[in-house]
Amino acid sequence: MLRYIAQRLAQAAVIVAIVATITFALIHLAPGDPFSAVMDNPNVSETVRQTLRAQYGLDRPLPEQFVRYVSLLAHGELGWSFSHERPVREVLGSALPNTLVLMGVALVGSFVFGILIALFQVSRRGSVTDHVLSGLSLFFFSMPDFWLATLALLTFAYWLPIFPVGGAVDPVMHEYWGLGGRIVDRLYHLALPALTLMLLASAVVARYQRAALLDVLPADYIRTARLKGLTEPEILRRHALRNALLPIITLVGLSFPALLTGAFFVEKIFAWPGMGYAVVLAIGTRDYPLVVGGVIIGSIMVTLGSLLSDVLYALADPRLRSR
Amino acid sequence: MTAPLLSIRNLRTWFYTEAGVARAVDGVSFDIGAGETLGLVGESGSGKSVTALSILRLIQPPGRIESGSVIEFEGKDIVTLGDDEIRDIRGNRISMIFQEPMSALNPVFTVGDQVAEVARVHGGMSRRDAWDRAVEMLALTGIPDADSRAKQYPHQLSGGMRQRVLIAMALMMKPALVIADEPTTALDVTIQAQILDLLVDLQKKIGTSILMITHDLGVIAETASRVIVMYAGEVVEQAEVDELFAKPQHPYTEGLMHSMPHIGHDQERLNVIPGTVPAPTEWPAGCRFRDRCPYSWDRCASEHPPLYQIGTGHVSRCHLAVEPERRNHPHPPVVVEAGVAAA
Numbered sequence: 001m002l003r004y005i006a007q008r009l010a011q012a013a014v015i016v017a018i019v020a021t022i023t024f025a026l027i028h029l030a031p032g033d034p035f036s037a038v039m040d041n042p043n044v045s046e047t048v049r050q051t052l053r054a055q056y057g058l059d060r061p062l063p064e065q066f067v068r069y070v071s072l073l074a075h076g077e078l079g080w081s082f083s084h085e086r087p088v089r090e091v092l093g094s095a096l097p098n099t100l101v102l103m104g105v106a107l108v109g110s111f112v113f114g115i116l117i118a119l120f121q122v123s124r125r126g127s128v129t130d131h132v133l134s135g136l137s138l139f140f141f142s143m144p145d146f147w148l149a150t151l152a153l154l155t156f157a158y159w160l161p162i163f164p165v166g167g168a169v170d171p172v173m174h175e176y177w178g179l180g181g182r183i184v185d186r187l188y189h190l191a192l193p194a195l196t197l198m199l200l201a202s203a204v205v206a207r208y209q210r211a212a213l214l215d216v217l218p219a220d221y222i223r224t225a226r227l228k229g230l231t232e233p234e235i236l237r238r239h240a241l242r243n244a245l246l247p248i249i250t251l252v253g254l255s256f257p258a259l260l261t262g263a264f265f266v267e268k269i270f271a272w273p274g275m276g277y278a279v280v281l282a283i284g285t286r287d288y289p290l291v292v293g294g295v296i297i298g299s300i301m302v303t304l305g306s307l308l309s310d311v312l313y314a315l316a317d318p319r320l321r322s323r
Numbered sequence: 324m325t326a327p328l329l330s331i332r333n334l335r336t337w338f339y340t341e342a343g344v345a346r347a348v349d350g351v352s353f354d355i356g357a358g359e360t361l362g363l364v365g366e367s368g369s370g371k372s373v374t375a376l377s378i379l380r381l382i383q384p385p386g387r388i389e390s391g392s393v394i395e396f397e398g399k400d401i402v403t404l405g406d407d408e409i410r411d412i413r414g415n416r417i418s419m420i421f422q423e424p425m426s427a428l429n430p431v432f433t434v435g436d437q438v439a440e441v442a443r444v445h446g447g448m449s450r451r452d453a454w455d456r457a458v459e460m461l462a463l464t465g466i467p468d469a470d471s472r473a474k475q476y477p478h479q480l481s482g483g484m485r486q487r488v489l490i491a492m493a494l495m496m497k498p499a500l501v502i503a504d505e506p507t508t509a510l511d512v513t514i515q516a517q518i519l520d521l522l523v524d525l526q527k528k529i530g531t532s533i534l535m536i537t538h539d540l541g542v543i544a545e546t547a548s549r550v551i552v553m554y555a556g557e558v559v560e561q562a563e564v565d566e567l568f569a570k571p572q573h574p575y576t577e578g579l580m581h582s583m584p585h586i587g588h589d590q591e592r593l594n595v596i597p598g599t600v601p602a603p604t605e606w607p608a609g610c611r612f613r614d615r616c617p618y619s620w621d622r623c624a625s626e627h628p629p630l631y632q633i634g635t636g637h638v639s640r641c642h643l644a645v646e647p648e649r650r651n652h653p654h655p656p657v658v659v660e661a662g663v664a665a666a
Binding site: 220223228230231239317 | 379381410411412413414415418419421423426427428429430431432437440441444445476478489492
């Protein structure tokens with residue numbers, strides 16, 4: 001098992017390097033550069049443009065820029081963000097915790113909630129409650145995130161001003177509160193975006209989990225469990241759920257990168273200072289090092305996510321362990 | 324037979340399918356005595372397995388028990404028991420061994436866990452005690468090195484081992500009745516004999532009754548003392564095992580006997596009963612076997628035969644019991660004239 005994980009990690013490193021190279025090439029091929037806005041201003045002289053380009057090494061041939069970037073990475077640096085005028089490490093360092101908190105709460109919450117909903121539905125399969133919940137989950141399954149986020153914002157921050165309109169903390173007061181106040185302030189700001197994401201993701205989880213449970217129930221070993229005198233809830237929890245986890249594990253692996261890459265639309269609408277927001281804006285401003293830095297983190301998470309789901313498969317199903 | 328352990332009366336289990344109401348079990352009555360091995364024989368679709376599952380109330384929708392009663396040892400009717408009471412019987416007083424030992428075990432738990440679970444449900448035992456008892460039972464069913472085998476998963480065991488695990492599971496609580504539904508069908512011939520010997524041996528030790536469901540008359544001859552033959556959802560013949568083999572009364576039983584291959588006799592082809600069991604959604608009126616029967620006459624189409632008493636403990640659902648001379652004039656069955664002969 002350890003050997004297998006080491007092999008997979010080596011493969012992952014190669015994949016991340018390839019993805020970073022392609023991203024580096026693509027973003028430099030895109031028209032414009034970090035100083036487009038400055039360049040297009042007729043009041044800026046040719047000398048200033050040349051100076052800026054030379055200062056950041058953007059006048060050098062692309063292969064040379066790439067070699068320089070790679071040597072930066074080799075030294076554990078991610079470069080300088082043009083648009084933030086700070087090191088990329090710092091920019092990502094301030095956005096990552098926000099994203100991790102938002103996505104962590106939303107994803108863990110949606111898996112727990114989604115699985116519970118599915119168990120509840122399957123224990124009452126075929127009933128009116130089951131059908132109503134299936135309809136609701138299909139409704140939220142099909143709903144675009146920007147739409148639900150906008151509605152949530154309008155409803156609970158504007159018409160019924162219960163929650164703040166945006167941000168991760170109160171822009172003024174946060175600094176002046178003690179630890180308790182700061183935690184409450186963070187939770188208060190977290191509520192709407194996290195619940196929005198949770199509602200959408202738990203609908204997906206509930207649909208997959210319900211279908212997986214219904215697939216497992218006709219199995220002979222479920223009949224054996226009934227024959228032992230177990231109650232239906234015990235049979236669902238102990239014998240059916242464990243066998244119906246495989247599709248959910250796939251979903252865990254696929255959602256894992258979102259922990260650090262965030263959800264752009266929801267972050268944008270709730271003005272949540274996270275990764276999705278930062279990296280998408282960086283593409284628009286041609287902030288080359290920030291884009292590539294964000295993509296490197298994303299691709300690391302994708303490869304780790306698929307490794308994670310393979311390990312979880314083996315934990316859930318002993319038949320897969322020998323491989 | 325002493326006082327019955329279980330009395331099944333007029334049991335009807337029907338399935339409400341899109342093709343119509345499938346009357347899989349249609350008025351079945353019989354008794355199982357304490358400590359006896361009762362054979363239940365019939366081909367696929369005769370209603371054997373549905374009868375067994377009805378005894379444990381394990382019929383899943385769209386099927387349901389329409390009417391009838393299954394009175395158990397303490398005088399309770401299983402058909403009308405509450406959910407808690409029937410769960411208390413399952414795996415505890417009545418247990419079951421299935422045909423497919425692979426799919427009947429949960430692939431994600433160790434076999435020891437799965438056997439121990441029975442004792443945790445019914446014995447109220449601690450995890451530790453239940454595990455020890457499970458290892459004990461596994462050893463009793465002849466699994467070598469049961470200690471370490473118990474920690475293995477079903478896919479790591481052979482078919483014969485898995486069937487021993489299911490037997491250990493079924494006998495864990497020393498039940499009054501074990502229903503064995505084709506327990507050897509999925510196994511190699513040599514393993515089949517071992518498993519049957521094991522069942523008979525454990526039955527003596529524990530004193531349980533066995534309802535042996537099979538389509539294999541060889542299994543019946545080896546294990547059962549009494550036999551019930553089912554056809555098309557009904558009991559068609561019932562007798563002591565020796566009596567049945569010596570003097571089968573129902574033409575269907577006769578057909579089953581003829582279709583057994585005999586070792587040492589060179590046979591070009593196996594004798595088979597022509598045709599198949601009719602669809603359970605439309606049992607024919609009159610005798611349900613008449614189209615496949617070499618003796619059938621007009622009475623068989625108009626009058627549904629009752630169970631005629633032949634001798635002590637021997638009954639047969641065939642009009643030949645009252646018109647035995649008809650046996651002297653066999654004819655090709657109707658199904659042969661209609662289809663098979665033309666083909």
